[in-house]
Amino acid sequence: MDAPVGRIEQTLLQRCLDELVKHEVGLKGAMFCSSDGFELASNLPKSVTAASLAAMASSQFALGDAMCKESGLKHCQELIMDGSAGSVLLLAVPGSDRTVVLAAISNAKNTLGQVLYACKQAVDGIGARFGKAHR
Amino acid sequence: MDAREYKLIFTGPMGAGKTTAIRAVSEIDTISTEVANTDRAAFDKDTTTVAMDYGEVQLAGGSRLRLYGTPGQERFAYMWPILAKGSVGVIVLLDGSRADAVERLTLYVSRFIEVVGPERLVVAVGRLDPAIKPLAEYHRAAQQLGVTVPVVTADVRQREDVQMLLEILFTQVEVAGVLAELGAEV
DSSP: OOOSSSSHHHHHHHHHHHHHHHHOTTEEEEEEEESOOOOOEOOTTTTSHHHHHHOOOOOOOHHHHHHHHHTOOOOOEEEEEEEETEEEEEETTTTTTTTTTEEEEEOOOSOOOHHHHHHHHHHHHHHHHTTTOOO | OOEEEEEEEEEEEETHHHHHHHHHHHHSSEEEEEEEEEOOTTTSSSSEEEEEEEEEEEGGGOOEEEEEOOOOOOOGHHHHHHTTOOSEEEEEEETTTTTHHHHHHHHHHHHHHHHHHSSEEEEEESSSSTTTOOOOHHHHHHTTTOOOEEEEEETTTTTHHHHHHHHHHHHHHHHHHHHHHHHOOO
16 A cells, blocks of 8 residues: 555654543544545554544545535535544544545543544644645 | 436446446536545555445436445445445446456455345446456356346446446346236236
8 A cells, every 4th residue: 555644654643643542531532544544543442443444434534525515615624423422523634635534533522622622733733744734 | 107216336346437437427417535546556546436426317207317336445345235225226347357357246246236136236347358357257256146147348438338237237127126026926
């Protein structure tokens, strides 16, 4: 596989995830994946299969992108899926031509906004570290 | 006759031509979920579909054909039954220049007969190279699955070829309907 990011960037992604999951109480786990469904870095509960989550995240994000385009809203930047026991957040890394997506699993009920803010900070930070344009 | 809506599925491995086939016949701007392909080792192609393609064809009498294309790679197999639900039939596209094309037939036909049954399938082989695998090998693979499905060659870049596939599939669907009625009467 020709990963959309190199080894150094993958290390950055992994560190970013580890920090994010460590400091956000409402975050059960998170991963970065490529837009075509490959895991790039992950910090997930053992019950979650990274390969499956990566494929599903890429499909969902692409559908969100198609819906945004169809609705005249240009590109999809984030998706929030509310489950009965928590939420899944998908956010594009800005400036990566949306080739890298953050998938975060949250069980926060009252503090989802805080988790979303932390995830946005994370992808903005990664976007800046990759030397690309900011959102 | 009342106007109806029919849902058809195009499936098959990455690079077999699913997106191309739907674009060839759709009468609306197709909806696509193509993204950059980072797995060049598997297939040297710029983009790949990760969720679905969608197009439409208007039929006589006001009926409408809704065409869905699946992602090809097995990591997206979770999308296959989601997309195939409620469909009247499936067209399996294969790339005959690939050494594993017959094995791919077995994979896709066996997965989709679970959803639409053994009669509502058509297999189309593009870029057929008899030196790699003659068409008879594809027929044999389908028969080994216990199904007798039409296996034809097609260039899905050509609108006429895709229309031919749709006609064959509709014939299959009609025959399946007649056989089902006969079975109910016996």
